[in-house]
Amino acid sequence: MIVSRLDRAAQGTIQAAMNEAPPTFADVEAAARVLAPAAIRTRLISSPALDERTGARVFLKPEMLQRTGSFKFRGAFNKLSSIPTGQRAAGVVAFSSGNHAQGVAAAAQILNMPATIVMPADAPLSKRERTRGYGAEVVLYDRDKEDREQIARDIASRRGATLVPPFDDPRIIAGQGTVGLEIAEDLLALGAPPDLVSTPASGGGLMAGTAIAIKHHFPNATLMTAEPEGFDDHARSLNSGTRQPHHAEGRTICDALMASIPGEITFAVNQKLVAGGVTATDPEVGTAVAFAFRELKLVVEPGGAVALAALLAGRFDVRGKTVVIVLSGGNVDADLYARLIQQG
Amino acid sequence: MIVSRLDRAAQGTIQAAMNEAPPTFADVEAAARVLAPAAIRTRLISSPALDERTGARVFLKPEMLQRTGSFKFRGAFNKLSSIPTGQRAAGVVAFSSGNHAQGVAAAAQILNMPATIVMPADAPLSKRERTRGYGAEVVLYDRDKEDREQIARDIASRRGATLVPPFDDPRIIAGQGTVGLEIAEDLLALGAPPDLVSTPASGGGLMAGTAIAIKHHFPNATLMTAEPEGFDDHARSLNSGTRQPHHAEGRTICDALMASIPGEITFAVNQKLVAGGVTATDPEVGTAVAFAFRELKLVVEPGGAVALAALLAGRFDVRGKTVVIVLSGGNVDADLYARLIQQG
Numbered sequence: 001m002i003v004s005r006l007d008r009a010a011q012g013t014i015q016a017a018m019n020e021a022p023p024t025f026a027d028v029e030a031a032a033r034v035l036a037p038a039a040i041r042t043r044l045i046s047s048p049a050l051d052e053r054t055g056a057r058v059f060l061k062p063e064m065l066q067r068t069g070s071f072k073f074r075g076a077f078n079k080l081s082s083i084p085t086g087q088r089a090a091g092v093v094a095f096s097s098g099n100h101a102q103g104v105a106a107a108a109q110i111l112n113m114p115a116t117i118v119m120p121a122d123a124p125l126s127k128r129e130r131t132r133g134y135g136a137e138v139v140l141y142d143r144d145k146e147d148r149e150q151i152a153r154d155i156a157s158r159r160g161a162t163l164v165p166p167f168d169d170p171r172i173i174a175g176q177g178t179v180g181l182e183i184a185e186d187l188l189a190l191g192a193p194p195d196l197v198s199t200p201a202s203g204g205g206l207m208a209g210t211a212i213a214i215k216h217h218f219p220n221a222t223l224m225t226a227e228p229e230g231f232d233d234h235a236r237s238l239n240s241g242t243r244q245p246h247h248a249e250g251r252t253i254c255d256a257l258m259a260s261i262p263g264e265i266t267f268a269v270n271q272k273l274v275a276g277g278v279t280a281t282d283p284e285v286g287t288a289v290a291f292a293f294r295e296l297k298l299v300v301e302p303g304g305a306v307a308l309a310a311l312l313a314g315r316f317d318v319r320g321k322t323v324v325i326v327l328s329g330g331n332v333d334a335d336l337y338a339r340l341i342q343q344g
Numbered sequence: 345m346i347v348s349r350l351d352r353a354a355q356g357t358i359q360a361a362m363n364e365a366p367p368t369f370a371d372v373e374a375a376a377r378v379l380a381p382a383a384i385r386t387r388l389i390s391s392p393a394l395d396e397r398t399g400a401r402v403f404l405k406p407e408m409l410q411r412t413g414s415f416k417f418r419g420a421f422n423k424l425s426s427i428p429t430g431q432r433a434a435g436v437v438a439f440s441s442g443n444h445a446q447g448v449a450a451a452a453q454i455l456n457m458p459a460t461i462v463m464p465a466d467a468p469l470s471k472r473e474r475t476r477g478y479g480a481e482v483v484l485y486d487r488d489k490e491d492r493e494q495i496a497r498d499i500a501s502r503r504g505a506t507l508v509p510p511f512d513d514p515r516i517i518a519g520q521g522t523v524g525l526e527i528a529e530d531l532l533a534l535g536a537p538p539d540l541v542s543t544p545a546s547g548g549g550l551m552a553g554t555a556i557a558i559k560h561h562f563p564n565a566t567l568m569t570a571e572p573e574g575f576d577d578h579a580r581s582l583n584s585g586t587r588q589p590h591h592a593e594g595r596t597i598c599d600a601l602m603a604s605i606p607g608e609i610t611f612a613v614n615q616k617l618v619a620g621g622v623t624a625t626d627p628e629v630g631t632a633v634a635f636a637f638r639e640l641k642l643v644v645e646p647g648g649a650v651a652l653a654a655l656l657a658g659r660f661d662v663r664g665k666t667v668v669i670v671l672s673g674g675n676v677d678a679d680l681y682a683r684l685i686q687q688g
Contacts, residue, residue, distance in 0.1 A: 069639075294470070330641035334686045342682055
């Protein structure tokens with residue numbers, strides 16, 4: 001099946017999204033109402049051990065406790081809920097290394113829609129199995145040789161299904177923004193305005209949504225992306241003021257954070273609201289996963305721990321400050337997890 | 345140093361406690377005020393995966409998120425806070441397989457009191473190290489040959505220190521009761537009265553305190569202890585109406601749940617308020633630890649997972665009911681944890 005770039009654009013799904021306006025704070029509030037019956041309202045967690053180690057007042061947003069084990073359910077459910085009734089029977093298609101896959105699959109299951117997920121063949125086994133567990137059809141591809149977006153678009157085109165982009169979509173961003181909204185609500189209740197909020201970044205949807213909500217309530221808060229060393233497209237882009245790809249060629253243990261370049265919509269938001277980005281090495285991420293096991297008693301996947309890793313590695317100036325670290329997911333294979341906690 | 349049983353009784357610390365009246369609901373409320381500045385206010389967590397699997401509405405009380413990684417900090421801090429100022433400099437002594445040790449050590453550190461903890465030489469390494477990490481002196485003993493209570497009493501007697509019993513003390517029980525108080529507050533806010541509340545049981549302090557608070561707010565709730573198979577002294581005692589030792593001779597992976605017989609005060613409470621007890625085998629506990637890793641993303645130690653294990657093994661009739669399961673701690677060595685999650 002040959003599909004020219006123009007044809008693909010004409011199919012509209014992704015290109016249309018890219019031309020859409022970024023979500024507003026009202027869109028995040030609307031997403032919170034959509035999510036209320038389905039998502040877990042996660043609560044900030046504090047850890048005396050972490051406060052003592054960093055000299056800061058640290059709050060953790062534990063999104064591994066979210067339905068499907070990561071924040072991705074939020075954006076997926078908000079997006080799928082917006083699909084008109086008449087288009088739902090044709091289902092949804094998504095491409096994802098794992099957490100977006102589970103988010104879309106679980107949201108589709110709740111909304112009674114068929115879902116097909118295009119996943120890399122080297123995605124963690126647990127993520128593939130869990131995606132199938134939510135009733136989705138999983139189509140595997142070779143991360144090095146095949147174009148997952150094209151595979152997904154072809155399937156969507158054949159079936160008339162709706163393509164659900166992983167991050168560069170206003171409703172996806174608004175859904176992820178409920179992470180920031182809940183953080184703000186919890187901090188307002190505690191009377192603890194944040195000095196710094198950091199989230200892991202891959203395509204930038206979590207950071208964009210979170211930034212919209214945090215900046216609405218706390219305009220003076222500093223927002224920082226955290227990325228695996230080498231996969232620092234957000235840090236480069238925020239630094240230069242234009243979207244820059246990262247230059248990494250290999251892998252990182254942060255399998256959830258391998259997007260090659262920030263999204264157009266997400267970067268339009270982040271460029272305005274986010275101060276910059278930090279990175280953490282794979283060994284630092286492993287140490288953070290082990291720290292979370294030993295001291296926090298929370299299961300964090302490598303990609304979900306990169307902001308914590310940056311904090312523990314001293315990448316932020318936090319002494320005496322109020323800091324929020326988003327732990328974005330906990331879907332990690334037992335073998336890798338066992339190795340990391342025994343090393344750490 | 346030869347100390348007769350009568351002499352020991354005359355030293356008063358433990359025996360006096362045993363002759364004291366059980367705490368009341370007002371004592372639990374008072375403990376909550378004492379704990380407010382120091383303890384973590386843990387929030388009930390729900391899991392769609394667990395609800396689906398059990399057919400119940402399940403709430404988890406995540407006490408691995410408590411300071412020191414288990415609920416034991418609550419009772420210890422409440423007890424130590426009651427020691428008169430003039431007696432604080434002489435310090436505290438406790439005997440514990442690990443979680444009470446950490447609770448007492450951390451409470452003593454906050455209250456600026458010296459602490460000596462008598463621990464079995466085969467206690468998990470992480471528990472010994474963490475106890476030392478809170479600034480306590482750790483004295484090891486041989487679980488099979490030595491009497492830890494006598495060792496602790498001798499030290500307390502020599503130093504004029506206060507012995508902090510692990511469970512059979514009204515202030516310890518009242519402190520653990522804040523677990524039940526917080527559960528009740530969360531459920532009242534949700535408008536979800538519980539049908540069943542189950543906690544792990546060793547000496548019975550957690551269950552006794554929890555029962556006092558739960559029954560105050562929800563007199564119709566059924567309370568059930570959960571114990572490792574063989575180490576079922578609570579189930580036997582509740583069944584017969586008198587304190588019965590368990591008949592186990594070996595070990596269980598639930599290192600935190602090896603007390604030989606219910607406490608006198610704890611049993612006086614539990615006999616009135618608790619309906620009965622269930623057990624779970626070590627393999628079932630291992631499965632529950634792995635389930636909590638995979639589905640809940642919470643690090644639970646074997647002893648902390650025994651009520652969850654009983655739930656997953658079908659020991660409770662929960663379909664259509666509202667159920668609270670206390671996950672009482674998360675202090676587990678990485679090697680054992682790695683083995684359990686890779687098996688499960």
